[in-house]
Amino acid sequence: MIRLSVRTQFDSRKLQRKTEQATFRSLRHAGGAIRLTARRSIRRRKKPSLPGTPPHTPTGHLKRVFRYEVSNDKTNVRIGPVNEFAGKIWNLHEFGGKAKGRRLLKAHRFQVGEYGPIRIKQRGFNTKFARIQLQTPAQANRATRLIEEENTLRQNEVRNYPKRPFMKPALDANRSRLPKFWANSVN
Incomplete structure (x- = not known):
């Protein structure tokens, strides 16, 4: 054992x-x-x-x-x-x-000679934006207003x-x- x-x-x-x-x-x-x-x-x-x-x-x-x-x-x-x-x-x-x-666009006061947005109308209700060199003070003011309007729309939009x-x-x-x-x- x-x-x-x-x-x-x-x-x-x-x-x-x-x-x-x-x-x-x-x-x-x-x-x-x-x-x-x-x-x-x-x-x-x-x-x-x-x-x-x-x-x-x-x-x-x-x-x-x-x-x-x-x-x-x-x-x-x-x-x-x-x-x-x-x-x-x-x-x-x-x-x-x-x-x-939605995310807001950067607020900006456009001047003549800068590149800014313009609205391009298409068929139906769709609108597109393009960037061009702004030639007149009226174009610069419209570009500034366009950014403000778009931000207002984006703030109120519900998805x-x-x-x-x-x-x-x-x-x-x-x-x-x-x-x-x-x-x-x-x-």
Whole structure:
């Protein structure tokens, strides 16, 4: 008969540190996977997408502003478009809603010789603007008034945004994969 004696040591701080490191790595992997799925769901098209489908981006800008970051306490991850200028727009696309006003044009008092806007009338109710070199004081005054009128219209305009979710479907698509990021992560 063989006798064996075994001594074990348990270091709870070391286990906690390893668990935090594994959670941080796993959250980063999960955030990256969800971000990639959301980016791939958005198509680059000129026309708007149908309500209920991910939004289209005419310039590809939305696809370039996706980020993910793990919080300082390493317990959650934030994923989505990060853009100070248009952050409100992406939130409206995800959840739907109404937004009042658009970005205002810079107020300016035009002088003769500067380049300023003029209104070009088209068929129907559409009007377009062009920039020309202003030749007379009357043109300069009209250009100044045009900017003021356009800003007044933009302030009072209310736009309706139907739901075009892109983050929730990305999370739902990756939900079954999430436990695999934590499996065997503590070494």
